[in-house]
Amino acid sequence: MRTRAALGAMCLGATCLGAGAALAGDRPEGAAGVVPYWDAEAVAAGAALYAENCAACHGAALEGEGDWRARNADGSLRAPPHDETGHTWHHPDAQIFAITKHGTEAVTGGAVQSTMEGFGDQLSDADILAVLAFIKAQWPDEIIARHDALNQRFMASQ
Numbered sequence: 001m002r003t004r005a006a007l008g009a010m011c012l013g014a015t016c017l018g019a020g021a022a023l024a025g026d027r028p029e030g031a032a033g034v035v036p037y038w039d040a041e042a043v044a045a046g047a048a049l050y051a052e053n054c055a056a057c058h059g060a061a062l063e064g065e066g067d068w069r070a071r072n073a074d075g076s077l078r079a080p081p082h083d084e085t086g087h088t089w090h091h092p093d094a095q096i097f098a099i100t101k102h103g104t105e106a107v108t109g110g111a112v113q114s115t116m117e118g119f120g121d122q123l124s125d126a127d128i129l130a131v132l133a134f135i136k137a138q139w140p141d142e143i144i145a146r147h148d149a150l151n152q153r154f155m156a157s158q
């Protein structure tokens with residue numbers, strides 16, 4: 001938490017851009033995966049992209065749809081929270097990236113049908129990484145650490 005707070009503060013002044021470039025390489029010890037949640041510039045860009053593209057379903061505060069564990073009348077799933085109460089952090093970076101880019105139906109070979117369509121036509125890979133960086137940066141430190149460990153296990157298994 002201390003590290004992230006310090007990075008945020010560095011971005012408050014006019015030096016934000018320069019600091020952002022330097023911060024991109026300032027990967028915290030233990031960080032694993034491809035989502036640059038420690039990069040204040042990516043997180044800021046991701047916040048705006050999230051508000052535009054994701055908040056309508058996943059909630060402005062990442063809280064998910066109301067009664068999100070219930071199903072819709074047609075049996076489809078509701079949008080889960082992206083905060084620590086949901087299960088986004090149960091999936092390694094590669095999976096949440098693929099779901100965001102291609103949509104769940106494509107990723108699960110049609111096993112899951114939902115309104116979660118891929119954003120590959122609207123968002124670049126860098127945009128998707130920025131949105132996911134924003135999401136991950138909102139998690140408590142303990143959840144971030146668990147997700148880093150999950151990424152490490154996943155990458156070792158590939």
Ligand code: HEC
Binds near residue numbers: 096
């Ligand atoms: C039109 C509604 C809608 C929008 C907009 C939307 N989603 Fe989703 N999303 C869903 C639904 C419904 C699910 C749950 C069912 C599923 O996994 O397909 C979901 C699931 C997900 C999951 C899997 C979460 C998990 O724990 O399994 C990720 C990751 C995700 N969305 C990311 C995003 C991101 C990032 C954006 C914005 C770029 C976004 N979604 C925009 C409806 C939406």
